[in-house]
Amino acid sequence: MSGTFLGMPAFPRNAAAAVQDSQLRFNLRKATRTIRGKRAAVVGELPDWAALREAGKQIKDHTLRNLDRYLLQLEEAVTRAGGHVHWAADAAEANRIVAGLVEATGETSVVKVKSMATQEIGLNEALAERGITAYETDLAELIVQLGDDWPSHILVPAIHRNRSEIREIFRERMGEWGRPAPEDLSDDPRALAEAARLHLRERFLASEVAISGANFMIAETGTLVVLESEGNGRMCLTLPRTLISVVGIEKLLPAWRDLEVFLQLLPRSSTGERMNPYTSTWTGAVEGQEFHLVLLDNGRTAVLADEVGRQALRCIRCSACLNVCPVYERAGGHAYGSVYPGPIGAILTPQLRASGTVASRDRLPPSATGDLDASLPYASSLCGACFEVCPVAIDIPEVLVHLRARTPHPRAERLGMRAAGWVFDRPVRLARAQRLGGRLRRFLPRRLPGPLSAWTDTRDIPDVPAESFRDWWDRTEGGTR
């Protein structure tokens, strides 16, 4: 890369490395385009999609406005149904609660249903510190875990891997975690799935504790809902004796009938299916099972206080915005440095992480993640494709622009913007600047210096005309002379 690479903020630096990774680019291009097409087809066939989307948005907004009331209603309903409700203000508290609950069962391992909330709080690592092993059972999460890797997509965490890479990971690592993959494993998707199935089955049958998240929680009934494709989640939800669910407080819906809207919006936006293969719902604890619900804030109430930024809490984690995003497609999920990549990550991550204290809400903190978080709102060309596909109409470009305003700006940029503002403040100044440019135009170098070299590295600059439009208008009296 060019000289501009040095001293670049985190996202552009990560992305610059990612765009050169031809395997990653190939995998992502193929995967995102396929799913984009499937989504477009199943959304396009619904004549009332726009109305559904509006309903989804309004239900979520209504719930968020009355979150306190609905959360208490949920707590009551879950408790009535024999479950235990715990409240966690932040990641550390949530991890402490979950680890304590697992330790109380005397077990040293748990199986996990795919869950974003537990990724967000780093639960697996926190459990490992207390000697508890967490086994991921979602196929893609399993690939990530075995590969000692990071998820790069909300729905398909191993989207950056292709099947031959997966075969290598299975062959090399599965044995360390349980039943090994067969020696002659091929990279046929069916063979890979079968190897995972056998590996996981032993795990399910041997596990006493499961940890899940939830796609939705119903305040009225105290019901939790998980949508999935593989059925592995359902094994975790039913077989073990203790079930612990960690759920962000924004996952709430007021009533059972609200699912009508969201069970249409989510699968169509997410996997591009009319309906997902498995939908599990449970209310409190069943006979012989213990159920704990950990309600997670971790910055959400602070986000709720921001009138523009709060719409990010409507997100139902469908990942449609990732699949359609031209920046995500080229930079990959890891460049975003968070479990929430893509457009939603660019608006959610900086907000969640900035909200540690009330005082830091105006300016993003200059912490270790500050550099990255300050660059995330700029990880977008504001093309608007994410807003267009979002099933709950989150205006991601609006939030990006909003967050950019409270991001610390580099000094050179501040000066440049101030100078531009000064020139645009008076038409005579603009005219003078244009004339100067016109006179110097023959001396403009093909390669510009400083930050502007980022333009001329790959693009020519246009020729500066001898005369601006306004001077032409004056000279010719609007072209009449």
Place this chain on the structure above:
Amino acid sequence: MRVALFITCVNDTLFPGTGRAVVTLLRRLGCEVGFPRAQTCCGQMHLTTGYPREAARLARRLTDVFAGYDAVVTPSGSCAAMVREQYPRLARTAPGPSFAEAVAETAPKVHDLSEFLVDVLGVTDVGASFPHRVVYHPTCHSLRGLHLGDRPARLLRSVRGLELVPLPGAEECCGFGGTFAVKNPAVSAAMCADKVHNVMAAGAEVLCAADNSCLMHIGGALRRQRAGVRIMHLAEILAATGDDPPPGPGAGTGKGAEAGKGEGVGKGAVR
């Protein structure tokens, strides 16, 4: 009809030929065109880079400058979207009720060129002639911001001699995004590479769009690669009539025609 031309700072400074084309075209269609000289910049760059206060100042200037016209026409989908979508938001947070009133009064009258032609004047055949193979790139703000839909295509299809060819992946962003192009140069270049590839696959001589900023970006890459595809703003094609001199020998390299000769019609070469 008394129409004000909102030229935009980029066109004023770098693409005066586009402005001249708009003037020619609107006059041909019977409009009286004014150019309020107090106009400068709509503030989009400041806003999207994170400087809303500076943007609000420029927004206030622009709404004042264009108050009192029947219609304001701009050859930029992006700047039209800025005024119509972002100004009301800026007005909500900026102090003073007079600004909000001025925005409510002026913003709805600001039209992108193709909107103005099709919706306000009600024409699709503007009497143009341009016997070339053209591919049209719908820029993000004209597509998803203003929802221009097929208006530009309908205008282009009515141009005599023009053959409009489809652009694969047309709806994908070209990677310009204002300061995005320099803040995230690697991703921007990767996006542009795909756009250039699709433009070449379309097999056209001319790449057309409703925004010179995106054209400057794609065109800059085309030129760097010596691709031999010329960029032209929609206004320049619509202003062209059979009487124009053919594009000069340097067409598309930007070295051909000189700006400032005054006739300024169909001069795709003025780049």
